[in-house]
Amino acid sequence: MNDFSSGTQAIVLVLFTTLVTVTLMMCVMAGPDRDDLTNFYTGYLSLTPLKNGLAIAGDYISAATVLSTTGIIALAGYDGYVLAVSTALSLVLLMFLLAEPLRNAGKFTMGDVLARNMPGRAVRIAACVVTLSATVPFLVVQLSGAGSLLTFILDIPHAAGARTACIVIVGTLMIIYAAIGGMRGTALIQMIKIVILLGTSVVIAALVLNRFDWSPGDILKAAQHGSGAGPAFLQQGLQLGTSTVGLLDFVGLQITVVLGVACLPHITMRLYSAQDVPAVRRSMSWAVGTVTTFCLLVIIMGTGAAALVGSRNITAADPHGRTSVLMLSQVLGGTPDSAGATILYSAVAGMVFITLLSSVAGMTLAAASSLAHDLFAHAMRRGQAEPRTEMTVAAWTSVVVGTVSIALATMVQNWDVGVLTTLAICIGASAVAPALTYSLFWRGFTRTGLLATLYGGAACALLLMIFSKAVSGTPSAVFPDADFDLFPMQSTGLVSIPFGYLAGWLGSRLDHRRRAADSREHRRLYEESEARLLAAAE
Amino acid sequence: MTYADENRYPPSAPTGWPLPHPEPYGTPSRHETYGQSPWPEAYGHDAPGYESYGRQAPWHAPDAQETHRHDTGLAALRSAYRLLRRVSTLTALGSFVVYVVLSCYAPGLMGSRITGELSLGMALGVLQLVVTFAAVFWYGRSAQRSVDPLARAVRERSVPTGRNAGAAR
Numbered sequence: 255m256n257d258f259s260s261g262t263q264a265i266v267l268v269l270f271t272t273l274v275t276v277t278l279m280m281c282v283m284a285g286p287d288r289d290d291l292t293n294f295y296t297g298y299l300s301l302t303p304l305k306n307g308l309a310i311a312g313d314y315i316s317a318a319t320v321l322s323t324t325g326i327i328a329l330a331g332y333d334g335y336v337l338a339v340s341t342a343l344s345l346v347l348l349m350f351l352l353a354e355p356l357r358n359a360g361k362f363t364m365g366d367v368l369a370r371n372m373p374g375r376a377v378r379i380a381a382c383v384v385t386l387s388a389t390v391p392f393l394v395v396q397l398s399g400a401g402s403l404l405t406f407i408l409d410i411p412h413a414a415g416a417r418t419a420c421i422v423i424v425g426t427l428m429i430i431y432a433a434i435g436g437m438r439g440t441a442l443i444q445m446i447k448i449v450i451l452l453g454t455s456v457v458i459a460a461l462v463l464n465r466f467d468w469s470p471g472d473i474l475k476a477a478q479h480g481s482g483a484g485p486a487f488l489q490q491g492l493q494l495g496t497s498t499v500g501l502l503d504f505v506g507l508q509i510t511v512v513l514g515v516a517c518l519p520h521i522t523m524r525l526y527s528a529q530d531v532p533a534v535r536r537s538m539s540w541a542v543g544t545v546t547t548f549c550l551l552v553i554i555m556g557t558g559a560a561a562l563v564g565s566r567n568i569t570a571a572d573p574h575g576r577t578s579v580l581m582l583s584q585v586l587g588g589t590p591d592s593a594g595a596t597i598l599y600s601a602v603a604g605m606v607f608i609t610l611l612s613s614v615a616g617m618t619l620a621a622a623s624s625l626a627h628d629l630f631a632h633a634m635r636r637g638q639a640e641p642r643t644e645m646t647v648a649a650w651t652s653v654v655v656g657t658v659s660i661a662l663a664t665m666v667q668n669w670d671v672g673v674l675t676t677l678a679i680c681i682g683a684s685a686v687a688p689a690l691t692y693s694l695f696w697r698g699f700t701r702t703g704l705l706a707t708l709y710g711g712a713a714c715a716l717l718l719m720i721f722s723k724a725v726s727g728t729p730s731a732v733f734p735d736a737d738f739d740l741f742p743m744q745s746t747g748l749v750s751i752p753f754g755y756l757a758g759w760l761g762s763r764l765d766h767r768r769r770a771a772d773s774r775e776h777r778r779l780y781e782e783s784e785a786r787l788l789a790a791a792e
Numbered sequence: 793m794t795y796a797d798e799n800r801y802p803p804s805a806p807t808g809w810p811l812p813h814p815e816p817y818g819t820p821s822r823h824e825t826y827g828q829s830p831w832p833e834a835y836g837h838d839a840p841g842y843e844s845y846g847r848q849a850p851w852h853a854p855d856a857q858e859t860h861r862h863d864t865g866l867a868a869l870r871s872a873y874r875l876l877r878r879v880s881t882l883t884a885l886g887s888f889v890v891y892v893v894l895s896c897y898a899p900g901l902m903g904s905r906i907t908g909e910l911s912l913g914m915a916l917g918v919l920q921l922v923v924t925f926a927a928v929f930w931y932g933r934s935a936q937r938s939v940d941p942l943a944r945a946v947r948e949r950s951v952p953t954g955r956n957a958g959a960a961r
Contacts, residue, residue, distance in 0.1 A: 332895070332913060335913075335914060335917045335918075336891075336892060336895060338917075338921075339891070339917050339921060340888065342921055343884060343885075343888050343920070343924070346924055347885060349928065349931070350877065350880040350881050350884060350931060351880075470908075470909070471909040471910065474908075474909035474910065474914075475909050478909075488903065488909070488913070488914060489899050489902070489913075490895040490896055490899060491899070501896040504892075505892055505893065505896055508888075509889070509892075512885065531940075531943065532936075532940065535931075535932055538928075539928050539929075539932055543925060546921050546925060550918070550921050550922075784866060785866055785946055785950055788866065788870060788943065788946070789869055789942075789943035789944075789950075790943070790947065791943075791946050791947040
């Protein structure tokens with residue numbers, strides 16, 4: 255597919271090396287002191303709202319968002335537009351609903367928020383398990399995607415060895431960023447990434463619009479033609495069908511995205527590093543503004559890809575359209591080997607590369623922090639761990655999480671594992687979102703309720719996902735030949751989100767009856783900490 | 793309301809529990825969980841519950857007046873936050889759910905062309921993204937006006953009694 259000469263590949267390689275060198279240097283320079291936990295987990299609260307907002311946006315816009323959303327827009331039109339809107343809206347909801355109390359309640363990790371009224375090892379362990387089950391699938395899918403993307407960009411033959419090498423290189427870099435940089439180092443990388451991402455996207459979107467003389471009507475006409483779907487391109491239903499179940503599946507997917515994406519631990523973790531409530535509000539304003547702008551650009555880029563590349567070429571390269579941005583940049587650049595084409599393609603390749611690197615680094619850091627802070631320092635050492643020890647453990651858990659993810663990604667690189675993204679988002683929406691909302695806003699929430707929400711929601715999402723149509727039974731499933739699809743949808747949110755909320759409520763009710771004294775104690779702790787929760791008063 | 797019961801947590805609970813908060817059953821709309829649930833009229837009944845702790849702990853007695861003032865401040869802050877949260881979340885989530893449901897179940901309406909190739913559904917989608925900027929700006933302004941002064945008051949009142957006064961965290 256990639257008809258560039260070796261000259262372009264050389265330029266791309268040089269660009270990648272430069273990006274890696276620069277970001278590594280910044281990471282080392284910004285890295286935390288060896289024995290300061292606050293510095294490692296939150297970067298001294300020293301980021302200005304603008305910078306923190308850009309870092310949140312950077313963490314939020316993962317490589318999966320950039321590449322898959324563009325692909326879905328290019329292939330399914332309207333369904334992709336709705337997905338772009340729901341992606342932006344998720345962060346808006348996080349800002350309106352959770353950001354400020356989360357900032358006041360949290361310290362370093364999600365476990366800190368959940369365990370503030372319910373001290374105990376069980377809560378910490380559950381928080382850690384859910385954090386891992388939401389971040390590791392996301393990591394694996396992006397790492398395994400990194401393999402095929404980098405071989406595509408560099409035009410290496412699609413041999414297994416080359417892809418494994420790419421996965422290992424990206425994985426190693428991500429471990430280094432997370433272990434050395436901590437929150438501050440990864441924040442810097444996220445900022446660089448978001449600036450490069452926005453800049454490149456603006457240029458591509460402008461070029462697309464320019465190609466059609468800035469007339470939206472012409473682009474849409476060309477996109478309908480290029481997609482081969484005709485007017486159906488601008489109607490709901492290309493992605494999941496228009497049957498009754500297909501429609502429900504679509505609604506469920508959008509609701510899951512709205513509730514789930516912004517609750518993922520690597521994003522909420524950035525909120526704890528804001529200085530105070532007005533700062534978190536301003537940070538979120540910047541983040542929402544950035545993400546919304548980007549979603550508008552994604553809509554233009556995706557439509558442009560449908561119009562200029564055409565769905566036949568896109569699906570030939572990748573059935574999910576994840577390479578559509580790259581192919582669009584090739585078409586926009588004009589004749590191969592001209593200076594413009596080379597520059598444009600290199601820029602987009604660099605954008606994809608830094609997006610991949612930074613998003614996996616952010617997720618590794620979130621998973622490693624939870625392991626070190628929740629599991630090691632609080633569950634194993636009961637909060638008695640030395641800060642220096644915890645820092646060392648955090649660095650080593652980054653290595654462990656990274657290595658495990660690399661191994662998993664290498665094992666699944668030949669499968670179509672896009673479903674893991676859906677799984678992570680479903681766990682976010684059905685376990686993390688109910689736990690956080692109950693814990694922050696319901697004084698009757700008890701330990702049993704919390705554990706029921708976390709384990710129940712996550713298990714429900716996982717089980718339904720395994721038996722869903724996304725895993726078996728359809729040609730685009732992970733196991734197209736097997737047939738154990740008992741749950742007729744692609745995403746589980748429609749069932750698992752109510753289940754998560756219900757589990758938390760029933761668990762708390764059970765505690766009210768069986769252990770009245772305990773639940774009274776939880777309520778008292780909630781009320782005592784309410785001033786801190788709402789007003790940041792100590 | 794049944795609230796007084798709940799604070800007492802009668803050990804013979806079964807009779808005390810049938811009424812309250814059935815909302816979480818209807819779950820996907822999670823805003824409801826904060827909105828009406830679980831204690832809609834909590835504030836008024838809250839204060840006595842809190843003070844009963846004060847009585848259990850006699851060394852708090854001299855602060856009773858202060859505690860009460862603190863409580864009313866906190867209650868005002870809580871209700872201000874709740875109103876803001878409810879309005880903003882309901883509007884954002886509600887409009888989006890309506891949009892998605894309309895897209896699915898009224899394709900004819902959403903597919904109607906308004907100008908040229910631009911359909912109503914597409915226009916609404918892009919409009920939501922554009923309106924987001926205004927919504928965020930509005931949220932920041934209203935929070936600054938309604939919540940921040942109350943939060944500052946609560947913080948200032950808690951300073952004399954608090955142990956490490958003035959710390960942001």
